[in-house]
Each structure stands twice: as C-alpha cells, then as structure tokens.
Amino acid sequence: MPLSHTRPPRPSRSLCVALALMPVLGVGGLAACDAARASASQERPVKPVKVGLGSADGQPTVQAGDRLRVSANGGVLTEVTVTDPLGRQLVGGFSQGGTVWTSRAKAAPDTKYSVLARTRDTQGTMSEAKESLTTGKVVKRNRLMLSPRPHGAVVGAADPISLTFAFPVQDRAAVERRLEVTTDDRTTGAWTWETAHHGKDRITWRPEQEWKAGTKVVLRAELNGVDSGGGRFFTKDYGLRFVVGRSAAVPAELDSDAYITPGLGLTPALWQGQGPGG
Template sequence: MSLSPARPFRPSRSLCIALALMPVLGVGTLAACDAARASASQERPVKVGLGSASGNPTVQAGDQLRVSADGGVLTAVTVTDPRGRQLVGGFSQGGTVWTSRAKAAPETKYSVLARTKSDDGATTEAKESLTTGKVAKRNRVSFSPRPRGGVVGVDDPIRLTFAFPIRDRGVVERRLSVITDNRSEGAWSWEPTHGGKDRIVWRPTHEWKPGTKVTVRAELNGVDSGDGRFFTKDYGLRFTVGRSAPVRSDLDSDAYITPGLGPTPALWQGPGG
C-alpha cells in the first residue's frame, strides 16, 4: 500500500487574521494602559493643605504655619505677607511637610505658593492664601527722643518704652535695628523706668557726630510680648543729629541756641538776682 505524499500545512484564513491582529491588539492595550495611568495621575493630583504646626486648621497670631502635601512631596514653598516679606521655614517628613520658623503675625493675609511633585513624577504648583485672626491683647511702644524739625542733640540716646512688660527680651531686641549714614556703632541695653515699664536704650559707642542721619526700625508686628499680648504693627523713626553742641548760650541775644530748635529764651539773671 503506497502512501500519498503529505500535503504542506496551510493555515486557515481565520487563523491568519487572528495572528495578524495580535500585535495590533498588543499595541492598543499598551496605549490604553498609558492613557489609564495618565488619567489616574490627573484624577489624583497632589493635595496641598494649610494649617498651624499644632494641627489646628485655623492659624492664629503666634502660630507657626504648616504646609502639607498628600499624594506627593513639596519641592518649594514660599509664604509672603502683603509687604512682600517672606515667612522662612523648612521641610520635614521626607518633604511632605513645610513648617515656618517664624510665627505668624495677627490680622495678616499670607499668600502661599507651593510647588509639588506627585508619586509618578508629575510637577505642578498650587496657590493658596489664609488670613490670621485678630488678637484681644496688644502691646505698643513709644520712642524718645521726639525730634522737633527732625533734629536731635548729639548726646541724645534712643529709647523705646513698652506699654506692657516684655517676657522674652531677646526676641524683641532681635527685631530692632539702628542704621546710620556713617556706620556709627552702638549697643542696646535694658533699663528700668519710674513707672515699672520695660525700656530698651541704644547709645552710640562715641558721641553722635553732628549731621549724622539715623533710621530706627522696630519690626515688631506679630511678636508675642508675653501672656498672649502681641504687637500688631512695625515702628520706625528717622532723625538728624544737630550740627553743634546740644546747648550753648548766646549772651548777645539773651537766648540759648539748640540745634534744630533755634533760639529759646534764656533764664538769665543779672548780678544779685
């Protein structure tokens, strides 16, 4: 019995179609997966939260501001007040939390710009804002000398007297500065007053040079002076030191000449007075 020669294998038309479709379906599946991941990334952006470092969602005066990220990390955080001054801070917990080092000022609107990076590497930024609450107790400061015509005498120190006691004097002192146009040196010291109030005094190392232009800055807004009593604004003073001795007599006109103030009546008595 003879065997007929084997016929070559010829795949059916339906099988060819199935095989031909396999790579196409694979590419389509990958594209669909990519689209799904992109969609999932868009549906789950990094959530930025604001609150106080103590965990309270409401930020009060004296609190440290806390910025957090959910679903990613923070790459940069900038917090500014209406005057453009930044609230400095740092990152923790692997970059998911940023906390200010300085305390928030009362009744202040802060603008927050947070740049983030999601778990899948997408970057974005969020802009938020918050306003701190009002305070019930306030402190204030008064300056001395009070220049008349913008001029003071060469021996006048700078005095700041506070309406209420200062608990942490170092915090207040670091917010004070004296700037002169000739780089005059000096130092702050705390002195008692007759009324029991706290007072800080700045004296130049050497007597003021006549003509010196002086700027005093007390950037106290937001500082807790103690017992929850806050300063709610900054203070400043500008003056020029008189160009001669603080007081000298002018016998021809029977007057005293005070720099910047002009002649004032002299308390002059003749012989036997």
C-alpha cells in the same frame, strides 16, 4: 471571504510571573508583560498632589502667633513661599520626607498670607498650587513709646534711642531681632535692656562713642505681628528719623493724635489708648 482579525489576549498576572521564572527563551513573553503594565499605568492616571494649610499644631485655622504648616498628600513639596501683603516672607523648613513645611517665624495677627507651593508627585510630575489664608485678629496688644521725640530737625548729641513698652516684654530676643539702627556715617552701637523709672521695660541703643554732629539716624522697628510674650502682640511697625545737633534736643510737644518726625512728616501718635483686651 475576508479573514477575521482578533486581538491577542493580554497576559494575565499569573502568566507574567510564570514567564519571569523561565530561562532566556521567555524574553519575548516578559516584554509583553512590561507592555501590559505600562498600558495599565497609563489607564490609571496619578492623582495630583493635594496641598493643605493649617497651623503647626494641626488646627485648620491659623491664629496670631501660630506657626504656619503646609502639607502635601500624594507627593512631596519642593518649594514653599509664604508672603504677607508687604512682600515679607515667612521663613520655614521641610520635614517628614518633604511632605510638610513649617514656618519658623510666628504668623502675624489679622494678616492675609499668600502661599505658593511647588510639588512633585510619585511619577515625578512637577506642579504648583497657589493658596491664601488670613490669620485671626489679636486680642491682647503691646505698644511702645520712642525717644528721642524731636520737635525740630535735630536732637542732642548725647541722646540715646529708647523704646519704652506699655506692657512687659517676655520674649526680648524676638523684639530685638526686629530692631535696626542705621546712620550715614556707620556709627556703631548696641542695645541694652533696662527698667524705666516707672517700672516699664525699656530697650536702649547707645553709640559706642558720642554722636557726631550732623549724623543722620534712622530707626526701624518692624514689630507688627511680634508676640512680646503671653500672647500680647504688637500690631504695627514703628520708625524714627533725626539729625544729631550740637546742643540738647528741643523738648517734644505732643498732642493726643500726632507728632512731627523730621523727614517723615506728621506721624500718628505711637502711644495710643488701650485696645480690646489691652
């Protein structure tokens, strides 16, 4: 008659505790308890880390001017990358033991952001999640007019670069951080804020010394999504290229739709009609 085989019973929790209190003779019993725990952990797989998106103030939707919040439930965040359609990243930092990432920059209006979040669960397993969200549309807008506005290929040697704003700029630092002037001869200069003769805010860049004739100048004002204060946003970027001449600039001749920017061709007018809530 064949021998019958029976599976040895798994040590109970109370037995494991009792064995742990025994002297060295109980080592074999403790090994059996460790094996039982390992088997039990394998039978109960760890749930994947859940990644959540929202605004820094806890709202599930992200409006223009909000700071984006990425959270991890069931683990920690090891890396977060948030990019807009142009590939520009929102810079941010971690908090709450790595379970929360919050952007330092404010989200732009009506923009679809792609989010890549790499995570680590409680067992050390690494994974990643890809999400996206679109911010709300802006209600109040700000705009600006650039100067000089060259009609030909050159501007005057004494002309500064000025940006005059349609509405007051309360957060001047946020605007100034997005402005950049570059030249082919490394001309140095600085921005200063002032009030235009019609009472509007204006920021002007002047070279430390007068422009040299023939200098090629590029202004980049990447203001799209910047809150100028009071929830009034810029909704586009601005740019200007020109060459410094030896004489005064030719007066610009603008129509209501477009003007010519040297090197850029026909450019939509930067001073447009007031939009909704503007």
